[in-house]
Amino acid sequence: MKIKNHIFLAVILVSIGLVVTNATSSVNMAPKTYDNEEVVSVLVYLKDHVDLDSITNQMDRQRASLRNRHETVVVSLQNTALNSQPQLIEYLTELQNQDVVKEFQCFWIGNIIRVDTYQSVVDKIAKRDDVYKVYPNYEIELIAPVEKSFEGEPIYRNDVEPGIEAIRAPEVWDLGITGEGVLVATLDTGVDGDHPALADRWAGVADPRYEGHPEWAWYDPYAGQNDFPYDSGSHGTHTMGTVCGGAPGDQIGVAPGALWIAAAPIDRGGGISRTVSDAILSFEWLIDPDGDPETNWDVPAVCSNSWRVTTGHGYPDCDETFWSYLDACEAAGTVIIFSAGNEGYSGLGKPPDRATDDYRCFAVAAVDAEDPDWLIADFSSRGPTYCTPNGSEAIKPDIAAPGVSVRSSIPGGGYSSFSGTSMASPHINGVVALMRQVNANISVESIKEIIFQTAYDLGDPGEDNDYGWGMVDAYEAVLHTSLSPSMPDFNGPNTGIAGETLEFTLVSTDPEGDDIYYYIEWGDNSTSEWIGPYLSGEEVTVTHFWETADTFEVKVKAMDTHYAESGWSEPHIITIAPNQRPARVTINGPVWGWGGTEYEFTFTSTDPDGHDLVYKINWDDGNIEEWLGPYSSGETFTLNHSWKEKGGFWIKAWAKDTIGFESYQASFKINILTNASKEKTMHKLLIEIIDRLADRYPLMNKILQDLY
Ligand SMILES: [Ca+2]
Ligand SMILES: [Ca+2]
Ligand SMILES: [Ca+2]
Numbered sequence: 047m048k049i050k051n052h053i054f055l056a057v058i059l060v061s062i063g064l065v066v067t068n069a070t071s072s073v074n075m076a077p078k079t080y081d082n083e084e085v086v087s088v089l090v091y092l093k094d095h096v097d098l099d100s101i102t103n104q105m106d107r108q109r110a111s112l113r114n115r116h117e118t119v120v121v122s123l124q125n126t127a128l129n130s131q132p133q134l135i136e137y138l139t140e141l142q143n144q145d146v147v148k149e150f151q152c153f154w155i156g157n158i159i160r161v162d163t164y165q166s167v168v169d170k171i172a173k174r175d176d177v178y179k180v181y182p183n184y185e186i187e188l189i190a191p192v193e194k195s196f197e198g199e200p201i202y203r204n205d206v207e208p209g210i211e212a213i214r215a216p217e218v219w220d221l222g223i224t225g226e227g228v229l230v231a232t233l234d235t236g237v238d239g240d241h242p243a244l245a246d247r248w249a250g251v252a253d254p255r256y257e258g259h260p261e262w263a264w265y266d267p268y269a270g271q272n273d274f275p276y277d278s279g280s281h282g283t284h285t286m287g288t289v290c291g292g293a294p295g296d297q298i299g300v301a302p303g304a305l306w307i308a309a310a311p312i313d314r315g316g317g318i319s320r321t322v323s324d325a326i327l328s329f330e331w332l333i334d335p336d337g338d339p340e341t342n343w344d345v346p347a348v349c350s351n352s353w354r355v356t357t358g359h360g361y362p363d364c365d366e367t368f369w370s371y372l373d374a375c376e377a378a379g380t381v382i383i384f385s386a387g388n389e390g391y392s393g394l395g396k397p398p399d400r401a402t403d404d405y406r407c408f409a410v411a412a413v414d415a416e417d418p419d420w421l422i423a424d425f426s427s428r429g430p431t432y433c434t435p436n437g438s439e440a441i442k443p444d445i446a447a448p449g450v451s452v453r454s455s456i457p458g459g460g461y462s463s464f465s466g467t468s469m470a471s472p473h474i475n476g477v478v479a480l481m482r483q484v485n486a487n488i489s490v491e492s493i494k495e496i497i498f499q500t501a502y503d504l505g506d507p508g509e510d511n512d513y514g515w516g517m518v519d520a521y522e523a524v525l526h527t528s529l530s531p532s533m534p535d536f537n538g539p540n541t542g543i544a545g546e547t548l549e550f551t552l553v554s555t556d557p558e559g560d561d562i563y564y565y566i567e568w569g570d571n572s573t574s575e576w577i578g579p580y581l582s583g584e585e586v587t588v589t590h591f592w593e594t595a596d597t598f599e600v601k602v603k604a605m606d607t608h609y610a611e612s613g614w615s616e617p618h619i620i621t622i623a624p625n626q627r628p629a630r631v632t633i634n635g636p637v638w639g640w641g642g643t644e645y646e647f648t649f650t651s652t653d654p655d656g657h658d659l660v661y662k663i664n665w666d667d668g669n670i671e672e673w674l675g676p677y678s679s680g681e682t683f684t685l686n687h688s689w690k691e692k693g694g695f696w697i698k699a700w701a702k703d704t705i706g707f708e709s710y711q712a713s714f715k716i717n718i719l720t721n722a723s724k725e726k727t728m729h730k731l732l733i734e735i736i737d738r739l740a741d742r743y744p745l746m747n748k749i750l751q752d753l754y
């Protein structure tokens with residue numbers, strides 16, 4: 047109690063010193079105050095956070111591409127951090143000026159700030175309204191192989207590894223699918239970028255888009271040497287070899303056509319010296335290596351993690367420290383895989399113990415591929431787990447892959463056999479790469495579901511706590527990965543008029559008969575968004591109008607229910623002409639008459655574009671006919687009208703086409719010679735005479751018009 051008060055007072059004094067003078071005298075008090083305290087490193091998780099599941103659900107509804115998902119997730123994470131961290135940063139900066147906070151570091155992949163300070167200050171931070179939780183900045187370590195053999199290994203065996211054979215990867219290669227065009231990643235100890243099995247497929251050299259930016263393909267949070275990949279141990283080169291190692295070396299990798307990138311946060315200082323914040327930095331790199339949220343060519347399809355943390359590192363059961371960053375990566379499109387751990391029946395590592403739903407965290411067990419029964423390895427961490435939303439029991443791990451005596455690349459150009467679940471998860475990484483070559487957009491959840499459903503069941507029937515769903519089967523997984531619908535056929539007019547609604551048809555077929563959605567770019571910066579679902583092969587009619595006259599390129603793509611997208615259709619060129627005004631209305635009818643008598647008038651207009659027309663007539667006596675019709679262009683129609691008062695009346699008429707373009711005003715004058723009450727009885731004979739004269743002599747007409 048006494049100590050607490052003491053510290054509280056000191057913090058106040060320090061703060062006052064800052065506010066009043068910004069001078070140094072009060073700063074000197076700080077070290078004295080915290081003499082008896084150790085500096086601790088903690089991760090402060092702020093309350094404000096991005097609801098990633100809700101973004102994913104919304105994106106599912108919109109049939110969003112991975113590129114869209116990636117951008118939305120990254121921008122949301124960055125904005126949330128940007129908007130909610132400033133107050134805490136201000137507070138920490140003040141304390142840092144007083145030397146009470148030694149260092150702090152802000153992240154955005156989770157709304158997190160790492161703070162190195164005294165425990166009593168941590169306690170104060172934890173009580174802030176904007177803070178959700180404070181975690182220790184724990185240590186992390188790789189899952190050390192239980193067995194390594196460097197002895198007597200020939201340089202090249204020129205043969206396919208038994209584990210690669212067991213998961214049926216060569217049968218997938220025979221389909222022409224090797225992971226080509228897919229980017230894979232690992233977070234490990236690093237990778238020997240010169241190893242012949244891997245060198246030519248490091249994205250930093252293999253893809254010209256990386257020119258001048260090796261740091262987009264290799265991230266070293268420990269030493270900051272981001273120009274060329276290297277391995278501080280041998281573990282990372284070995285695991286990457288299993289993912290995608292290949293010619294001219296041995297056939298050690300599952301996806302030898304894939305390009306790779308890597309981050310090296312694990313075991314860099316020798317032993318367990320690195321901390322969670324290095325892993326966060328690595329995930330923050332991984333989710334957008336080029337730092338441009340609008341691009342996702344730089345974002346790996348998959349990342350395997352052959353490391354975990356255990357209670358031995360101080361982590362409590364079901365520790366959530368990593369969950370938010372892993373969810374962020376997956377919401378942005380990257381499948382995250384973890385090795386289950388090498389603790390056998392002592393349980394699973396963290397985060398592989400997480401079972402908040404059927405898919406997270408994706409944990410991999412190790413089997414012996416050379417054992418005829420594919421027996422589970424003794425060391426492979428077993429389930430169940432209780433890290434479920436309500437604490438009930440759930441089966442773990444999720445899937446099994448070869449992890450005993452796995453031969454793969456090691457730094458210096460050689461090969462060696464390691465055993466451990468570290469060796470199993472890279473096999474799954476490679477399988478995901480093969481699947482993403484078949485369907486580049488397939489969702490993270492669909493990938494996991496297909497891997498589960500196509501696995502070869504081992505052990506107890508069905509999902510079990512040794513093997514999960516069983517041994518991964520690359521061939522079946524690839525066959526069950528949905529093929530894209532065909533490029534849509536798009537048909538319709540090649541000419542049109544501005545504002546006119548035009549009809550088009552489109553159709554695509556899906557190899558598996560899946561329902562299809564369509565996305566149309568109309569060439570005028572407008573898109574249809576995803577429309578559907580429609581049956582495979584069903585002809586769909588769509589309409590569009592262009593507001594301005596120009597030439598436009600229309601493109602369409604199709605997507606099935608598994609997010610397998612077709613390419614864009616060939617551009618459909620359409621030339622839009624300006625809309626033309628209907629002609630001035632021609633009005634015909636008598637030029638004079640008597641009040642109260644109905645007279646017949648005809649109206650005609652033509653539209654140069656042949657549009658149908660509607661008409662507005664103003665009789666000049668307070669009566670207006672609003673938009674009669676539609677009539678065909680050039681069609682004449684008749685209306686009757688009578689006037690009550692005597693006088694000259696200007697009949698006015700307008701025609702309007704279907705697009706809403708109006709003619710100029712037309713007018714026609716009629717003279718009414720008498721009020722309605724006097725008509726008929728008084729002047730019946732006179733009417734008849736004048737009428738006939740006016741018909742016969744145009745001059746009479748003129749005279750009558752001038753009179754009124
Ligand atoms: Ca990017
Ligand atoms: Ca089973
Ligand atoms: Ca399909």
Ligand SMILES: [Ca+2]
Nearest residue numbers: 626655657703
């Ligand atoms: Ca027109």
